[in-house]
Amino acid sequence: MKKTIWIATSNAHKIEEFAEMLGDEVTIKSFKDLEEPVDVVENGTSFQENARIKARALYNIVHEPVFADDSGLEVDAMDKAPGIYSARFLGEDTDYTIKNQYILDQVEGKDRTARYVCAIAFIDQNGEESVYEATIEGKIAPSPIGTNGFGYDPIFYYPPFGTTLANVSEEKKNQVSHRGKALREFLKEGKL
Numbered sequence: 001m002k003k004t005i006w007i008a009t010s011n012a013h014k015i016e017e018f019a020e021m022l023g024d025e026v027t028i029k030s031f032k033d034l035e036e037p038v039d040v041v042e043n044g045t046s047f048q049e050n051a052r053i054k055a056r057a058l059y060n061i062v063h064e065p066v067f068a069d070d071s072g073l074e075v076d077a078m079d080k081a082p083g084i085y086s087a088r089f090l091g092e093d094t095d096y097t098i099k100n101q102y103i104l105d106q107v108e109g110k111d112r113t114a115r116y117v118c119a120i121a122f123i124d125q126n127g128e129e130s131v132y133e134a135t136i137e138g139k140i141a142p143s144p145i146g147t148n149g150f151g152y153d154p155i156f157y158y159p160p161f162g163t164t165l166a167n168v169s170e171e172k173k174n175q176v177s178h179r180g181k182a183l184r185e186f187l188k189e190g191k192l
Contacts (some may be wrong), residue, residue, distance in 0.1 A: 002027045003192065008040070008054035008068035013150040014179075018067065021174055021183050026192070034061065047071065047084055047119035048131050055121035055129070065125055065192075071118035071178055073152045075103060075140060077110035083117075086152070100144055100155045112139040116156065118178035122186055130191070134181035138165075149173060 003026050007018055010031045019028050031038055040057045044050040047070040054068035072086030082089035082099075090099050119133045136158065144154035146167030153166035158176065165173050174180040186192075 004029060004064060005192075006030065006033075006058055006062050006064055006066045008058040008066060014069065017170070017174065017177075017179060018183070020170060021180060022192075029062075031058070042070070042084075044070075044084070047117050048121070048133060050084060051119040051121035051131060052129065055123050059123040059127065063125075066123045067120060069118055069120045069179060069182070071116060073103075073114060073116055073156065075107060075114045077107045077112065078103070096151055096154075097144075100152060103140060103152070103155060104143065107140045112157075114138055114140050114156065116152075116178040118182045120179070120182040120186060122191065124191060130186070130189075132182040132185040134178050134185065136176055136178045136181070 005022065005026050005028055007015060007028055007030045009015060015028060015030050022028065038057060038061065040054050042050045042053055044053055050070035051068045054070065055066050058068065059066045070084065072083055074080040074083050090102060115135045115137045117135050119131055121129060121131045123129050138156050138158045141155050141157040141164050145164045146154055148168065148170060149166040154164055156165050158165055161168055
């Protein structure tokens, strides 16, 4: 019988990534599967805190195993911004082409080092919590490249690939991504 795992997100791209990484033996449900919309206030000061806030909010409704991730881009030349505000950077409804161009403008002539950070909070059937954090180091590309991925992927240059994360397949990206690494740490513990 398939296990059901809830993911505390409405982001279709994240749901897709988790589904791809968890495989066919898991049925994924998300905020979109709830009858009433949930308004979660992400007021934590770290990726881990925000992941826990989202996981608890969903667990308190469904009382089944729940994942929540909080992830974002840290750009060194911007004092690690957008960081925990990555999704809400320059406004929640601002298109990523605008966000990406803003970052490209900010790093012009500066250090281009950057990283993606992901914290995944997991709450099991009994309410036990654990958090897994991982990063992927890279640079801000000179210009957007690629149409795969989402968010800041077109400007996140990953040196071992020689291109951006938006310019490789989803499968290849998941092998090295911050979310993929954090999820593999979780899966190693056999809690699923």
